[in-house]
């Protein structure tokens with residue numbers, strides 16, 4: 003069992019609030035990803051969990067024990083740093099053994115057994131006698147993970163461990179991390195600014211913006227039901243388009259009015275001012291003028307492999323649509339648009355909050 | 360064609376480099392290498408300051424040195440001074456540097472405070488310490504009398520004079536070494552310490568197993584510099600004790616000075632200087648082979 007609970011955890015640097023009352027529960031064996039733009043406080047939050055930063059306010063529980071002010075080594079956690087933080091003067095083997103030999107009563111044989119086992123899992127057995135400067139980035143990464151594994155801690159913390167690797171290696175390491183998590187039943191808190199990494203790795207994802215938690219949920223849930231416009235636009239590439247609309251009562255039900263189209267709402271919406279959120283794949287572009295459909299002008303198109311993106315001006319709003327390469331319209335062309343919305347995704351235009359539609 | 364232009368460009372560049380080096384090389388030759396050669400030549404002769412008559416002596420000066428009790432005393436004093444002062448100063452410097460490397464407030468003030476002795480000219484510092492050590496009105500004796508220790512004439516007591524100079528040297532060197540070591544400490548990535556803290560590695564083990572190996576190139580440099588300094592110690596002895604009492608603080612450089620400028624025996628002074636040079640050179644070679652190999656260069 004290793005459950006991590008953050009209760010109103012806050013951080014202020016010299017009185018300047020940086021992380022605001024984060025409430026988060028990480029279940030045993032969960033792979034929790036903390037994601038958000040640069041400077042939003044992800045590392046700070048992780049370092050507070052590790053005990054490397056003082057918690058200004060709130061409580062931190064690991065396994066039911068209050069460790070808010072406990073020293074790092076009392077928390078039974080291991081951390082993999084973005085820089086790997088391997089001791090440069092020690093071999094990979096010694097890097098993994100050092101902590102165990104100095105701080106536990108484990109014998110040399112048990113330490114050796116653990117290192118060999120971890121090396122086996124991480125495919126680094128042949129690298130154990132090398133020093134960090136004789137290893138590639140990916141290999142250092144593995145050694146750093148190995149150093150965390152041999153500790154057999156309750157919780158693993160990762161701070162952007164893959165950001166120094168090239169795209170291909172990153173994808174492979176992502177797969178390996180996922181495998182490790184599943185095979186060894188680890189409890190992981192993983193920080194990244196890359197939403198794709200977050201979506202592919204996390205059992206659940208916590209989205210942070212400007213020090214505040216925006217939404218916590220399974221990747222699909224975040225994608226399908228974003229809690230606010232920040233989450234809506236942060237998750238998914240290219241990002242969701244937001245169209246400024248007005249909700250009007252219309253006899254029996256209500257209508258959604260945009261400056262260039264109007265559609266029936268299947269539910270009531272309390273607010274008159276809303277954003278309609280549309281994902282690129284939910285937009286259909288018709289090359290010919292279709293009566294009754296919204297009309298837009300193609301601003302720019304871009305090929306992305308087998309598909310293409312088109313930026314289209316719809317009145318004052320710019321939207322991005324995704325389509326097969328064969329259907330790409332010309333720049334400057336007038337097109338008709340239809341939306342394939344199973345449910346209208348509406349957000350309060352003032353607060354940005356999602357409206358139950 | 361292309362190759363020859365590239366080659367001539369390189370030759371021109373090298374020529375320019377030598378041209379720029381020429382003035383300093385000329386200075387080095389005139390004021391360092393030539394005197395060294397001269398002193399080697401002098402050491403085989405009887406040379407008296409101000410007397411143009413130079414007599415060939417062969418190895419006589421070297422023989423005399425081996426039998427010279429005062430030479431061995433000065434040699435012993437210098438070695439004793441070095442063996443105690445340098446390790447002590449480096450240890451103090453290291454502890455100060457580690458303490459000052461913490462991110463607490465006001466560290467800049469402490470840093471300057473500890474570096475301050477370095478900026479005082481050694482002659483002035485020597486005078487200050489002569490006052491501090493003074494038997495009747497010196498603050499050190501005043502302080503010690505408070506805890507019931509009777510007055511000692513520190514610099515006039517053959518038992519205490521050399522240790523007294525050593526204490527002052529530690530005070531003077533520590534700040535200098537501290538600054539160099541502090542610069543090295545700043546280069547050790549802080550996440551290494553964080554990783555160690557997460558593992559629960561004690562502060563002592565962090566110092567021994569992480570800090571020391573990672574600053575070892577600088578430590579090595581400081582040891583060599585310290586050795587060179589301490590074998591050249593002259594100014595404190597000259598200002599504070601003039602080698603006395605009863606040659607208790609006579610060190611090699613001072614003995615060389617005495618022979619050359621007081622007794623005007625340039626031949627013998629040169630012999631002493633050559634032996635000192637040879638000895639320090641040999642010592643550094645030994646340290647370089649023993650210690651130099653264990654130095655870890657970050658990221659190399």
Ligand SMILES: Nc1ncnc2c1ncn2[C@@H]1O[C@H](COP(=O)(O)OP(=O)(O)OP(=O)(O)O)[C@@H](O)[C@H]1O
Pocket residue numbers: 015020038039040041042043044045046047195
């Ligand atoms: N030691 C510190 N003192 C003062 N402010 C700090 C300190 N560390 C971080 N900050 C500030 O706190 C905010 C959050 O920093 P943090 O490192 O947690 O961001 P992050 O989400 O990890 O960003 P990135 O993706 O760039 O790593 C930033 O505005 C940063 O400037």
Ligand SMILES: [Mg+2]
Pocket residue numbers: 044045046
């Ligand atoms: Mg960060």
